[in-house]
Amino acid sequence: MSANSVEVAYRGVRQTSLAKRISRGIVQSARKEGKLGFTFGRYGDSPERVGIPARQFAVIGSSETELQPFMTPYELDNNDVTVVLDDTLCRGTESWAWHGFQPVNRLTRPGGVLLVLSKMSPGELLGFIAQKGAEYNLAVVEGAANWSTLWKYNDDSDFRILGAIARVAPHLISLGSVEQVIVQDWKRGDKIDLARQSYDQVKVRPVGAGEGVKQALPVRSFPKLQEMKEALVVPAVPAGEPVAGGPYRAERNPNYRSHSARTNRPVVDFARCTRCSLCWLQCPDGAFNITPDGFYDIDFEYCNGCGICVAVCPVKGCMTMVPELQSLSPFDNGESRGISELSPFDKGGLRGI
Numbered sequence: 248m249s250a251n252s253v254e255v256a257y258r259g260v261r262q263t264s265l266a267k268r269i270s271r272g273i274v275q276s277a278r279k280e281g282k283l284g285f286t287f288g289r290y291g292d293s294p295e296r297v298g299i300p301a302r303q304f305a306v307i308g309s310s311e312t313e314l315q316p317f318m319t320p321y322e323l324d325n326n327d328v329t330v331v332l333d334d335t336l337c338r339g340t341e342s343w344a345w346h347g348f349q350p351v352n353r354l355t356r357p358g359g360v361l362l363v364l365s366k367m368s369p370g371e372l373l374g375f376i377a378q379k380g381a382e383y384n385l386a387v388v389e390g391a392a393n394w395s396t397l398w399k400y401n402d403d404s405d406f407r408i409l410g411a412i413a414r415v416a417p418h419l420i421s422l423g424s425v426e427q428v429i430v431q432d433w434k435r436g437d438k439i440d441l442a443r444q445s446y447d448q449v450k451v452r453p454v455g456a457g458e459g460v461k462q463a464l465p466v467r468s469f470p471k472l473q474e475m476k477e478a479l480v481v482p483a484v485p486a487g488e489p490v491a492g493g494p495y496r497a498e499r500n501p502n503y504r505s506h507s508a509r510t511n512r513p514v515v516d517f518a519r520c521t522r523c524s525l526c527w528l529q530c531p532d533g534a535f536n537i538t539p540d541g542f543y544d545i546d547f548e549y550c551n552g553c554g555i556c557v558a559v560c561p562v563k564g565c566m567t568m569v570p571e572l573q574s575l576s577p578f579d580n581g582e583s584r585g586i587s588e589l590s591p592f593d594k595g596g597l598r599g600i
């Protein structure tokens with residue numbers, strides 16, 4: 248027999264405590280059944296960056312010999328369950344150390360389970376998830392990404408995720424052992440119903456090989472080792488240039504895009520915009536383009552969803568943050584709609600959706 252593993256995909260820093268608690272809870276539950284286990288975070292994710300996709304792993308087996316091959320890889324493939332703590336990760340993930348773009352189900356084993364915390368149905372979520380060349384199951388636990396684990400832990404998703412894992416992967420942990428951990432080890436008997444509810448209510452949809460979208464996020468290539476120049480060369484970001492008609496258009500480093508860090512996105516109502524420029528000035532990622540009409544339009548390849556522009560906009564109702572997935576059509580890749588593609592007044596004056 249070989250050991251089994253669970254992968255937890257989460258947003259760096261904001262969900263680290265939650266991901267660790269779930270991984271630890273899996274191993275603690277398995278130990279109640281006489282198994283062994285350990286957890287680890289992916290090496291390249293540390294030190295973590297806020298919002299950037301990261302991964303934790305939990306491995307369980309019946310002997311140390313079984314566990315040993317799982318102790319050294321950079322990340323584990325063929326996971327029995329991939330837990331996703333923010334459904335915007337379903338579009339794909341890029342780590343800050345740029346291990347490469349990964350479809351969210353890439354490390355899920357054939358026949359395994361992709362278990363997502365989401366308010367969407369499995370069918371809706373599948374409109375964002377990349378195709379996989381093997382069958383697997385898509386399971387949904389109702390809930391939304393929660394940032395309240397950042398400084399003071401205040402989330403209950405861990406109880407619900409553990410209950411759901413017991414349902415979709417009973418060969419890993421049972422509901423009984425999860426309940427024991429919650430009561431005996433975590434001293435949270437008041438939360439046991441949450442695990443039971445999600446055990447009963449988790450929605451599961453079988454996914455056939457090739458189902459899903461072709462590719463949710465663009466794949467970029469980086470130089471191979473043999474293609475790199477001698478010595479350390481950091482190319483400068485090219486200078487920007489005026490757009491025809493006057494305003495300045497900033498250039499950006501094409502290798503540093505922050506779109507996969509986003510859970511929410513800003514939307515501008517151009518009908519209310521006074522062109523005060525505060526959003527453009529305050530955006531930490533330089534994500535705004537100035538349109539020929541003097542409006543400030545967001546390039547979503549560079550927007551990390553921090554919400555600063557919304558906070559500084561002085562006009563009530565002009566900028567709002569909306570959930571990333573709910574603002575996209577399932578087959579929209581969410582990338583930049585450059586100023587050449589749309590005028591500020593199309594779609595009734597709303598941009599960014």
Ligand code: SF4
Pocket residue numbers: 513529530531532533534535545549550551552553554555556557
């Ligand atoms: S949310 Fe606003 S301020 Fe933050 S990166 Fe995006 S455009 Fe810039």
Ligand code: SF4
Pocket residue numbers: 515519520521522523524525526527543559560561562565566
């Ligand atoms: S801060 Fe608001 S009003 Fe000012 S330019 Fe930006 S969107 Fe327009």
